[in-house]
Amino acid sequence: MxxxxxxxxxxxxxxxxxxxxxxxxxxxxxxxxxxxxxxxxxxxxxxxxxxxxxxxxxxxxxxxxxxxxxxxxxxxxxxxxxxxxxxxxxxxxxxxxxxxxxxxxxxxxxxxxxxxxxxxxxxxxxxxxxxxxxxxxxxxxxxxxxxxxxITTSDDTPSKSHLFNLCARSIKILQKPFPCKIRMIGVASYNLLLVASGVAVGGVEATPKVWDIAAVWVIVQAAGGTFIFLKDPRLFPLTIGTDYGSKSIPSLVVNQERFVLLLKPLVECIL
Structure with missing residues (x-):
């Protein structure tokens, strides 16, 4: 180039x-x-x-x-x-x-x-x-x-005074006590962008497709956050000739990598 x-x-x-x-x-x-x-x-x-x-x-x-x-x-x-x-x-x-x-x-x-x-x-x-x-x-x-x-992600430790975003298909998470206040936005990209911009400490999407997350995957990491594919950790690079139309990509976004061990076990029930 x-x-x-x-x-x-x-x-x-x-x-x-x-x-x-x-x-x-x-x-x-x-x-x-x-x-x-x-x-x-x-x-x-x-x-x-x-x-x-x-x-x-x-x-x-x-x-x-x-x-x-x-x-x-x-x-x-x-x-x-x-x-x-x-x-x-x-x-x-x-x-x-x-x-x-x-x-x-x-x-x-x-x-x-x-x-x-x-x-x-x-x-x-x-x-x-x-x-x-x-x-x-x-x-x-x-x-x-x-x-x-x-913008950067928050450095705060997740607590009851912080926000964590769910999608409509991830409410199973609420069957057990959760350490943060829950919000549901209804837009996969904005759900996770709120973590990138420091508003929320985490967010989860149960069934996003690649077009829901390709852009925010970049933005979250550029802002200092951690983006985790719960089912397929090696999603990228994408494979030439593969049909991604029906492939769901359960994803967790956390404000800081050190809080993954706290939040990941709480959302794995969506798998």
Whole structure:
């Protein structure tokens, strides 16, 4: 890559402009659409499909050599070195019912490993992004950001005065005493981004798909958090030719690695 700094700047600006443009139309539709059920029981609307198509077209125009994996169309991980993983509306149930928390999520992978994540929440007018290169050999900007300002996870020890986020399919956890106050957001990306930004000390998603977590996997780690795949610890790098459409990826996010031993045993009942 001849100009790495220019490339990362182009990626960020592309995500900002694309999600903001799509958000204008989606905000007009929120709470005024009729969903249908997909085979896995999740909801989908014409707005999901429109946003998916619009993002795919924008990527194809700006980055014609990049692959694309999205929730509403292609679930097969492609052979290109660079691939975008897209969730056009994360939190479709919230979106259809007029609950003002839902997101547009874009993750960029290099040879199967997410290295950049961008999540925009139109109702809140908040954007999160981050860079995490791991063992890819890439370099460039670092850190995690909310609205352009650096964010980090909390250093606090989990307690009854701290928040831990659940998803709707993880309430089995509450059958036993839990050390924190529980919140349920209804949006996988924002659930975990609240840990990245220091609001919550942990969060769990029982059945997310790769498009739910690709972007936030980057942002959480860039912010200093720990991201744990409860069933498949070696998920990344993704495998070329694999269909990720039906693959659930139970995930735990913790604010500090030293608290994994405290929280992980409490959430493993969701498996």
């Amino acid at each position: 001849e100009n790495r700094e220019q490339f990362w700047s182009e990626v960020l600006v592309f995500c900002q402009k694309t999600t903001e443009a799509i958000a204008e139309t989606l905000m007009e539709k929120a709470g005024n659409v009729s969903p249908t059920s997909k085979e896995d029981g999740s909801l989908v609307t014409e707005s999901d499909r429109w946003a998916d198509k619009t993002i795919r077209e924008a990527i194809a125009e700006q980055f014609p050599d990049h692959g694309i994996l999205t929730e509403e169309t292609s679930h097969i991980f492609p052979e290109q070195d660079w691939c975008w993983i897209v969730d056009p509306i994360d939190g479709t149930t919230n979106f259809t019912r007029g609950v003002p928390i839902w997101a547009i999520s874009l993750g960029l992978t290099y040879r199967g490993t997410p290295v950049f994540g961008f999540v925009y929440l139109p109702p809140l007018k908040q954007s999160f992004y981050g860079y995490w290169y791991g063992e890819t050999g890439l370099s460039g900007p670092t850190g995690a950001y909310r609205d352009g300002q650096p």
